Amino acid sequence: MKMGVSVPLTAASGDPGAIAHEAENLGFESIWSVEHSCVPSSYTTHYPRSADGKVPAMYAQLAETWVMLAIAAAATKQIKLGTGVLLLAQHNVIETARAAATLDLYSGGRLILGVGAGWFREEAEVMGVRFEQRWKQLRESVEALRILWTQEEARYAGDIIKFPALRVGPKPVQKPCPPILLGAHDPKYALRRVARYADGWMPGGLSPDKAMEFIPQIKRMAREYGRDPGQLQFSVALATRGDEPTADTLKRYQSAGVSRIIVMATAAASGDGVEAIRAIAPLVERAAKV
Known part of the structure; x- marks a missing residue:
């Protein structure tokens, strides 16, 4: 079982390069950014994971994804570099294609692009997204990214994402392109x-039982779309609680078809990111035995 670590990086966390270097030294397979563009001062969205329904203040302090991962790439040699997740609909797709391909190029093909549509209406609207259309915009953006990455003369004409024939580089090292996980x-x-359109799934908090139920359904649907289900990657993002995930829990995930667990180094948001990584390092050895 591969073990990744998600780092909510803020100004309090320390050097992203040092954090990524320590994660690599400790044996984590991948390091993942956490993204929110902004937190509007006034909003009505209810955040279900906090007691008062308020969006955590930390979300307004998160470092910019591409800068964080570029620094992490320069300080490491083999750890995978993941966006977990990039709120793709909030980004210009051509600029995203260039940033992602540049990172993949200079890191030697280490990018994993995790993308999502977002749940925070007010944030999305500030960033120019029509909230009700965010999933269509996400799908069209994914389709457009693959075209921009693989075609010398790229064009796309969706309902939301549109651009004429153009040339853009660089191209990513990974062929045909970096994996895009939803x-x-x-x-x-x-x-x-x-x-339908992703290279894999990376839900948060999915239980082993639900993974066992849902992964076969995804594979069956992939066949219906004429895709090879054996090429899909399945990861689960988890918050660490007590001794979880235990060795038994990891084995159950593996039996369900999950190949990567991504644990959150939550303490990095408010303090030393290197120490936050070290605190959850025993999970690497536990996963290696599964």
Whole structure:
């Protein structure tokens, strides 16, 4: 079982390069950014993971994804560099294609692009996204990224994303392009979205039992779309609680078809990121035995 670490990087966390270097030394397979563009001062969105429904103040302090990962890439040699997740609809797709390909090029093909549509209406609207259309915009953006990465003369004409024939570089090292994993949680919609256009799934908090239930459904739907289900990657992002995930939990995830667990180094948001990584390092050895 591969073990990744998600780092909510803020000004309090310390040097991203030092954090990534320590994660690599400790044996983590991948390091993942955490993104929010902004937190509007006034909003009505209810955040279900806090007691008062308020969006954590830390979300307004998160470092910019591409800068963080570029610094991490320069300080490491082999650890994978993941966006977990990039709120893709909030980004210009051509600029994203260039940033992602540049990182993949200079890191030697280490990028994993985790993308999501976002749940925070007010944030999305500030960033120019029509909230009700965010999933369509995400899908079109994913399709456009692959065209921009693989075609010398790229064009795309969707309902939301449109650009004429153009040339843009660099191209990524990974061929045909870096894997795009979908961070989506609601099984009513997420399973088919993954099957239709993603290279894998990376939900947060999915239980082993639910993974056992949903992964075969995604693979079946992928076949219906004419895709090879054996090429799909399945990761699960987890908050560490007590001794979880235990060795038994990791084995259950593996049996369900999950190949990577991404644990959150939550303490990095408010303090030393290197120490936050070290505190959860025993999970690497535990995962290696599964």
